[in-house]
Amino acid sequence: MATRRQKTRISTLPLAAKAQYHKRRSARHGLGVFAVRPIRAGTRIIEYTGELISHDEGERRYPTPPDGHEEAEHTYLLQLDDDRVIDANIGGNDARFINHSCAPNVEPMPAGDHMWIVSVRDIRVGEELAYDYAIELDEPHTPARKRRFPCACGARECRGSILKPKYQPYHRLVRAARKRWEMA
Numbered sequence: 045m046a047t048r049r050q051k052t053r054i055s056t057l058p059l060a061a062k063a064q065y066h067k068r069r070s071a072r073h074g075l076g077v078f079a080v081r082p083i084r085a086g087t088r089i090i091e092y093t094g095e096l097i098s099h100d101e102g103e104r105r106y107p108t109p110p111d112g113h114e115e116a117e118h119t120y121l122l123q124l125d126d127d128r129v130i131d132a133n134i135g136g137n138d139a140r141f142i143n144h145s146c147a148p149n150v151e152p153m154p155a156g157d158h159m160w161i162v163s164v165r166d167i168r169v170g171e172e173l174a175y176d177y178a179i180e181l182d183e184p185h186t187p188a189r190k191r192r193f194p195c196a197c198g199a200r201e202c203r204g205s206i207l208k209p210k211y212q213p214y215h216r217l218v219r220a221a222r223k224r225w226e227m228a
């Protein structure tokens with residue numbers, strides 16, 4: 045009989061040392077975070093810290109500009125769960141500088157009131173840490189809207205936009221990580 049594999053709790057995954065990564069200029073955008081020592085798959089690299097607020101409060105603080113208007117200065121909001129987002133403008137650390145990739149090597153994984161950036165594969169020295177922002181707008185992702193969120197990740201499978209089509213599954217490494225490790 046097949047036995048179901050027990051999931052590992054995020055809070056029990058090994059923690060990276062601060063000396064394993066650092067923040068510097070990125071060809072993708074502004075600042076990014078890079079590995080300066082090898083990082084094994086399944087490592088809690090850094091916590092995404094900030095103020096925990098409701099989605100409504102996030103929208104109040106950083107309203108989405110209507111179509112035809114310039115994108116607001118990028119914000120440092122990350123969804124923790126259905127009710128809460130983390131505002132890294134308040135109390136944020138270097139995790140807020142992690143850029144997006146359509147072929148991610150890390151994934152934000154919630155554990156209670158905390159969000160950890162966890163490696164979904166081994167990461168080599170010099171690689172930029174990046175997760176799939178997977179932004180899904182309520183409105184249809186028209187070509188014009190995709191152009192408002194361009195992606196410069198350079199991956200072979202780059203979508204050209206940080207937006208993720210609703211029908212498109214997450215990257216296989218992210219799906220595997222979510223199966224392996226307990227979320228919440």
Ligand SMILES: C[S@@+](CC[C@H](N)C(=O)[O-])C[C@H]1O[C@@H](n2cnc3c(N)ncnc32)[C@H](O)[C@@H]1O
Pocket residue numbers: 070072073074075076118119120140141142143144145194195196197
């Ligand atoms: C949370 S910030 C990431 C840190 C940012 N590089 C900085 O220096 O503050 C998110 C913003 O970075 C930009 N960004 C992140 N990943 C990107 C990518 N792959 N291509 C283009 N822009 C990206 C987008 O403007 C996005 O709104």
Ligand SMILES: [Zn+2]
Pocket residue numbers: 145146147195196197198199201202203204205
């Ligand atoms: Zn991309």
